[in-house]
Structures are given as structure tokens and as C-alpha cells.
Amino acid sequence: MSATDSTLLSASDLKGQPIERVQRDGVEYIVLGTAHVSRTSVEAVQALLATESFDAIAVELCDSRAQGMRDPEAFKQMDLFQVIRQGKAGMVAASLVLSTFQKRLADQYGVQPGAEMKAAMDGAEARNVPLWLIDREVGTTLKRAWHSVGFWQRFGLLGGLLASVFERETIDEKEIEKLKQGDLLESAFSEFATESAPLYRSLIAERDAYMAARLREEAGRSVTANPCKVLVVIGAGHLKGLCEHLRIQQADPSNTVAELAQTPPKSQWPKWIAVGLVLLIFAAIGYAFHRNAALGAQALRDWVLFTGGFAALGALAARAHPLSILAAFIAAPIKPFRPGIPAGGISAMVEVWARRPRVADFESLRDDIVHWSGWWTNRVARTLLNFFLVSVGTIIGEYAAGFHILKSLL
Incomplete structure (x- = not known):
């Protein structure tokens, strides 16, 4: 030319x-x-x-x-x-x-x-x-x-x-x-x-x-x-x-x-709302024990079942390994006493340990996640999905537990 x-x-x-x-x-x-x-x-x-x-x-x-x-x-x-x-x-x-x-x-x-x-x-x-x-x-x-x-x-x-x-x-x-x-x-x-x-x-x-x-x-x-x-x-x-x-x-x-280029500071009010909610729930549990030991045990059981249960459901929805589901169930109820890595993070790390991603998972990651089903079949994507769903499940469980416990005391 x-x-x-x-x-x-x-x-x-x-x-x-x-x-x-x-x-x-x-x-x-x-x-x-x-x-x-x-x-x-x-x-x-x-x-x-x-x-x-x-x-x-x-x-x-x-x-x-x-x-x-x-x-x-x-x-x-x-x-x-x-x-x-x-x-x-x-x-x-x-x-x-x-x-x-x-x-x-x-x-x-x-x-x-x-x-x-x-x-x-x-x-x-x-x-x-x-x-x-x-x-x-x-x-x-x-x-x-x-x-x-x-x-x-x-x-x-x-x-x-x-x-x-x-x-x-x-x-x-x-x-x-x-x-x-x-x-x-x-x-x-x-x-x-x-x-x-x-x-x-x-x-x-x-x-x-x-x-x-x-x-x-x-x-x-x-x-x-x-x-x-x-x-x-x-x-x-x-x-x-x-x-x-x-x-x-x-x-x-x-x-x-x-x-x-500055990263904005995290808003504090969601954190304080979450802290306030947890304190209110545990005050309610303490009040339940004050009224009746059986009532207090029931309130404490509800806290464990709701928070752990919804977190485990999140892991189950992500098709996580049984050990990851168990980790979510255990980590979610003790979240207020364990600052740092959230329940979703703990469950996701167990998932990485139990189902270590293969080289092929990294190689096909971008192709797999173009289709929604790939988020469940690719081990890298599933780990991230597990983190998200367990975190969401934990939050839902905390609010559900609080509502149920307060309702039982009224």
C-alpha cells in the first residue's frame, strides 16, 4: 500500500x-x-x-x-x-x-x-x-x-x-x-x-x-x-x-x-448501629436470664441459631464445603466477641483450605464468571461468593435474632 x-x-x-x-x-x-x-x-x-x-x-x-x-x-x-x-x-x-x-x-x-x-x-x-x-x-x-x-x-x-x-x-x-x-x-x-x-x-x-x-x-x-x-x-x-x-x-x-485519590473514611454510623443492636440484644438476653434461667437459655439459643443458621444458609447457597458451612455457623454467633475477620472471611478461608483452587480455576476464571453458573463451579469465584453470602446471612441473622428475642420478652 x-x-x-x-x-x-x-x-x-x-x-x-x-x-x-x-x-x-x-x-x-x-x-x-x-x-x-x-x-x-x-x-x-x-x-x-x-x-x-x-x-x-x-x-x-x-x-x-x-x-x-x-x-x-x-x-x-x-x-x-x-x-x-x-x-x-x-x-x-x-x-x-x-x-x-x-x-x-x-x-x-x-x-x-x-x-x-x-x-x-x-x-x-x-x-x-x-x-x-x-x-x-x-x-x-x-x-x-x-x-x-x-x-x-x-x-x-x-x-x-x-x-x-x-x-x-x-x-x-x-x-x-x-x-x-x-x-x-x-x-x-x-x-x-x-x-x-x-x-x-x-x-x-x-x-x-x-x-x-x-x-x-x-x-x-x-x-x-x-x-x-x-x-x-x-x-x-x-x-x-x-x-x-x-x-x-x-x-x-x-x-x-x-x-x-484519597480513599474516603468509612462511615461510622453503620458500625455504631450494629454495635448498638448487639448491645441491645445482649442486654435483652441478660434481662431474660434475670427473669428466668430457662428464658435466658432460650434467648441465647435463639441468638446462636438465627445468626449461625442464616450464615450457614449463605454458605450452603454458595455450595460451600461442609466444613465451610460449619465454620460459618460457629463464627457468626461469636462475631461480637471476635473483632477482625468477619464470619464470611473465616468461612471463605476454610473453603480455600478445603477446596484449594486449581491452576485451571484461575485460568478459566474470567471465562467462567461471564455465565452466572460459573460463580458456583469455579473454585475461586465460589470462594468470593461464599464470603459475600455468609456476610449477608450473618447480618440478616443478627436482625432476625434481635427481633425474635425482643418479641419473646414482650
Whole structure:
């Protein structure tokens, strides 16, 4: 193919693509909006790289996501014991669920999730130019989103994640292109994201400001007297917001990055409500013993049966090993006296010990969890499911026990 033919092909690939050019502090940013699962977006990245010369390439990726693209097999080294002990089981499960949303789309058209980001990364390596990873860590974004909404709205978050697993409707490629009007995380949480201002701020608006500040930060580190030209590849849902911030931001970029990268402190009121409930229940049990030893023994038995029983049901629903079910039953009633790892964590660690995940489970994990049944057949996924269901069962059991014990005393 001649140089002229290549130019014409590149121009065709860029036709209609959302591209903006922003001048800031002597730097020209060519910002390309993409859909994260789209052949057209991959071709647009390749066309820009073929037709223009860049001094740096920036992508909407954080370190962990970029590492996952560079080494897709890295998650096989995951230590489930450490994930559970460090309280990261929920975050790992959420990240896996989000990956199923991408893979479900990608499997229909043979385009790997984030292929346009991979094309930009490969382009930076081939041209020996700096690669800037400008997005906020996905774990931080999810935590800020979780803490930004109220108790009941969090069910919407969970519902959005679960819907992305169970949804099986075939999506037309034209609809995939419409993802250029949104964002991957926003799409995964469906309409809930657009209807919740705090959630939208955490998933979209904050990241717009963060990525604009990261661009300025990186440009300040690398640019001296000479202006440079930077290709920025982002989801098109961020195009307008990022470009606006890039034009008007005045605060020191490092301060903006540090502020938006902070993990919000855990809200204390759910903890105090839970502590208050437990204290109330045990006060009721103490009162029952004061009234009558048999009545007190019955109240204590109810506490064990309700908390242990619902936790065990959670493990049973996850098809856990019998020892994991027994561990859930034992750990849940003594939770108030055993701060640290929750009952779900103890049951999950027993599950890992009793049914140690095989290499094949890690190798097939992402493929298995695309289908809901895979959460029960893959040992890695089942361990995470066990953790979640036992934790939920323990909470339900505590409220059910409290209601039953108080009712028996009235």
C-alpha cells in the first residue's frame, strides 16, 4: 500500500470520530474519545498514530488496569488467603463482575475489552515515546462511589453489578458505538448512575478532573522549553468534561490529584448501629436470664441459631464445603466477641483450605464468571461468593435474632 493510500485509509478511519484539540501551557493535547469495546475505536487510534507524530501518549488507565492488560495472566498469582484477610474480597469480586460486562460485549464481536487502550500502549512502545497512565485507581473510584451514596442506594450499585452478570441480551454493534456517549463504569451501573448525582460525580466528574490534572502534572514533569504534542485516548463519556477541566483548571495539579485519590473514611454510623443492636440484644438476653434461667437459655439459643443458621444458609447457597458451612455457623454467633475477620472471611478461608483452587480455576476464571453458573463451579469465584453470602446471612441473622428475642420478652 502506498503512502497516499495509507493517508486516505487513516482519514477514513477518523471520519466522525469524537476528537478535540486543546492547547494548554505550551502543550497541544489531541483528545480522542473511544468506546472501550469497538473496532472503530481501535482503528481510530491506529489512524491517529499513523498520521501524526506525538511526544507522549496518555491513556485512561490506572496502574493496576494497565498491568492487567500487559500481563493478563497476572491474576493467576492472586493469593486468596491474603485477599480475604486484608478485606479485599468484595473489591476483587466487584472488579471481576465489571470485567464480565466488558467480556460479554467483546465476545459478540471478537474485540478484546480495552483494545483501543492496548493499541495506544503498543503505539507508545513502538515509537519509544512516554506512556502516561492518567486514570484514578479503579479500587479508589469504586470505594468513593460506594461511600458517596446512601444505604438504600447502595442496593442500586449491587443491582447494577449483578445485572451486568445476568444480562444476556445480544447488543447490536451500533449500540456499542453509542457507549461513546457514556462511560464503561456508568454503563455497568445502568441508569442508576445518571439518576444519582453523587454516584455520577464519583464515577465520571471526579475522574474528568483527576485525568486533566494528571495530564498537566505529567506535562509539567516532561516539558521544558519546547512545546509538545500529546495523544490522549479516553472513553468518550469523559471527552467533554476532561477537555473543559484541561482548559480552566487553575489549582496545582499535584494537589488536585492527591485530593481526588484519597480513599474516603468509612462511615461510622453503620458500625455504631450494629454495635448498638448487639448491645441491645445482649442486654435483652441478660434481662431474660434475670427473669428466668430457662428464658435466658432460650434467648441465647435463639441468638446462636438465627445468626449461625442464616450464615450457614449463605454458605450452603454458595455450595460451600461442609466444613465451610460449619465454620460459618460457629463464627457468626461469636462475631461480637471476635473483632477482625468477619464470619464470611473465616468461612471463605476454610473453603480455600478445603477446596484449594486449581491452576485451571484461575485460568478459566474470567471465562467462567461471564455465565452466572460459573460463580458456583469455579473454585475461586465460589470462594468470593461464599464470603459475600455468609456476610449477608450473618447480618440478616443478627436482625432476625434481635427481633425474635425482643418479641419473646414482650
